[in-house]
Amino acid sequence: MSQNFVRVRFAPSPTGPLHLGGIRTALYNYLFAKKHGGTFILRMEDTDRKRWVSNSELYILETLKWCNIEPDEGVGYGGPYSPYYQSKRINIYRIYINKLLEKGDAYYAFDTDKDLDRKRKEYHDSGGSFSYNYKIRMKLNNSLTMTKKQLHDKLRSGSSYVIRFKIQPGEKLNMYDIIRGNIIVDTDHLDDKILLKSDGVATYHLANTIDDHIMKITHVLRGEEWLPSMSLHILLYKSFGWTPPNFAHLPLILRHNGKGKISKRNANLDFPIFPIQWKVPDTKIIIPGYRELGYFPEAFVNMLALLGWNPGIKREIFSLQELINFFSLEKINKSGVFFDVKKANWFNKKYLNKKKEEIFAFLCEEIKKRSIDKKDKDYLWKIIHLTIDRIHFIHEIWEHSFYFFISPSSYEDHFFHEICNKNAISKLDNAKILLYYADKFTSVNLKLLFTTNKQKIMQLLRLALVGILRGIDIFIILEMLGKEESIRRIEKLINQIKEKI
Ligand code: GLU
Numbered sequence: 001m002s003q004n005f006v007r008v009r010f011a012p013s014p015t016g017p018l019h020l021g022g023i024r025t026a027l028y029n030y031l032f033a034k035k036h037g038g039t040f041i042l043r044m045e046d047t048d049r050k051r052w053v054s055n056s057e058l059y060i061l062e063t064l065k066w067c068n069i070e071p072d073e074g075v076g077y078g079g080p081y082s083p084y085y086q087s088k089r090i091n092i093y094r095i096y097i098n099k100l101l102e103k104g105d106a107y108y109a110f111d112t113d114k115d116l117d118r119k120r121k122e123y124h125d126s127g128g129s130f131s132y133n134y135k136i137r138m139k140l141n142n143s144l145t146m147t148k149k150q151l152h153d154k155l156r157s158g159s160s161y162v163i164r165f166k167i168q169p170g171e172k173l174n175m176y177d178i179i180r181g182n183i184i185v186d187t188d189h190l191d192d193k194i195l196l197k198s199d200g201v202a203t204y205h206l207a208n209t210i211d212d213h214i215m216k217i218t219h220v221l222r223g224e225e226w227l228p229s230m231s232l233h234i235l236l237y238k239s240f241g242w243t244p245p246n247f248a249h250l251p252l253i254l255r256h257n258g259k260g261k262i263s264k265r266n267a268n269l270d271f272p273i274f275p276i277q278w279k280v281p282d283t284k285i286i287i288p289g290y291r292e293l294g295y296f297p298e299a300f301v302n303m304l305a306l307l308g309w310n311p312g313i314k315r316e317i318f319s320l321q322e323l324i325n326f327f328s329l330e331k332i333n334k335s336g337v338f339f340d341v342k343k344a345n346w347f348n349k350k351y352l353n354k355k356k357e358e359i360f361a362f363l364c365e366e367i368k369k370r371s372i373d374k375k376d377k378d379y380l381w382k383i384i385h386l387t388i389d390r391i392h393f394i395h396e397i398w399e400h401s402f403y404f405f406i407s408p409s410s411y412e413d414h415f416f417h418e419i420c421n422k423n424a425i426s427k428l429d430n431a432k433i434l435l436y437y438a439d440k441f442t443s444v445n446l447k448l449l450f451t452t453n454k455q456k457i458m459q460l461l462r463l464a465l466v467g468i469l470r471g472i473d474i475f476i477i478l479e480m481l482g483k484e485e486s487i488r489r490i491e492k493l494i495n496q497i498k499e500k501i
């Protein structure tokens with residue numbers, strides 16, 4: 001097959017936001033298409049109207065845009081196989097289901113839910129299990145057990161029915177998955193799945209197969225949860241007389257603590273699972289996504305790409321173009337992969353180092369917001385260089401640098417109470433004098449001054465200058481604040497202690 005003809009699709013059901021697994025499926029499809037100069041298609045699998053959620057389509061489009069992996073064709077982009085909504089293709093599916101009926105590969109089934117429940121119970125009570133399959137179908141209420149006339153009458157009377165696929169038993173179906181290799185399925189174990197529901201709408205299996213064929217999809221890359229459906233899909237292709245596409249089922253993304261897979265349902269885990277924020281339609285609660293939490297799309301995409309695929313070299317930072325160049329389906333993991341939010345933060349940090357201008361702009365905004373006297377540019381750049389190692393996100397810069405701009409208005413409670421005594425005052429007084437007489441107010445000199453004086457007052461100084469026991473090297477803080485401001489802050493703490501004792 002010529003590589004130019006690669007056509008892949010991302011085919012989400014608009015039943016809510018995408019989670020990490022969903023967006024990773026989209027990304028792998030995108031990377032594979034771009035690698036082969038192919039086409040990346042977005043198809044909305046929206047036949048299940050009961051599960052349809054209003055803003056999910058927009059969500060999906062916005063997410064793909066944010067990740068910079070936009071489709072070439074499909075919903076929102078148009079293309080030669082429009083419409084790309086399955087709900088608008090109902091008539092197409094009807095044509096094809098009729099072909100299966102004519103061939104005898106599908107049949108009408110009139111069993112009501114109640115009938116089936118009763119049967120299920122009967123089988124269960126006698127120690128067996130019920131499956132609508134070749135063993136049982138001839139005992140049920142379907143067109144296989146009726147004469148033509150009976151069927152005709154039943155249909156004319158308006159009885160409700162579904163259409164089922166007639167699985168031929170006794171076949172060892174040989175399938176190939178690019179990631180998992182050969183898979184053999186015994187058709188005896190398959191049941192006669194519903195292809196057309198009683199409301200006349202095609203099920204996922206039928207619509208998906210027909211669309212993949214009509215839209216000339218060459219490779220189906222999708223989540224592992226669809227692996228059990230692969231045999232049914234292959235049988236459908238066979239029955240239509242079509243060549244199936246190539247399949248690759250992607251490994252599950254698992255929670256790091258071994259608590260199973262990530263799904264839309266675990267939205268309140270201790271790490272984000274949605275790429276961008278999701279507004280829950282009923283409650284209007286907003287669940288932030290990676291975008292809102294300050295992850296860069298490039299970092300997010302880079303992290304996601306390596307969650308289940310490895311480029312075969314010892315390197316972790318890749319631009320989107322590099323990911324495209326290196327991508328191959330053969331290097332995708334077979335087994336589930338663990339997601340670790342710490343690793344996601346690590347990726348963000350790597351990209352943060354290339355975003356200094358943005359950090360600078362953010363810092364300027366924070367200063368402006370608080371009406372702080374504008375500091376000169378060099379001062380701000382110094383702060384950025386001094387604190388960047390401590391942050392993973394742009395917005396964290398303020399909590400790691402506020403003390404360069406504002407004198408503490410309160411002090412870390414626990415430690416403050418501990419040092420509310422005369423001893424602390426005298427230590428602070430000494431430090432003040434040392435600083436006052438220091439000639440060169442540089443971190444190197446100040447360090448020497450304090451070590452030779454063997455005063456163990458570092459924590460006290462930190463409390464005076466920062467207000468909390470955090471922050472960069474205390475001597476650098478002193479140098480940055482300068483003599484006057486440093487002394488002013490020490491005096492402020494002394495006064496506060498005096499007020500308390
Ligand atoms: N509509 C399915 C889903 O939401 C797509 C499965 C497939 O790609 O075949 O997961």
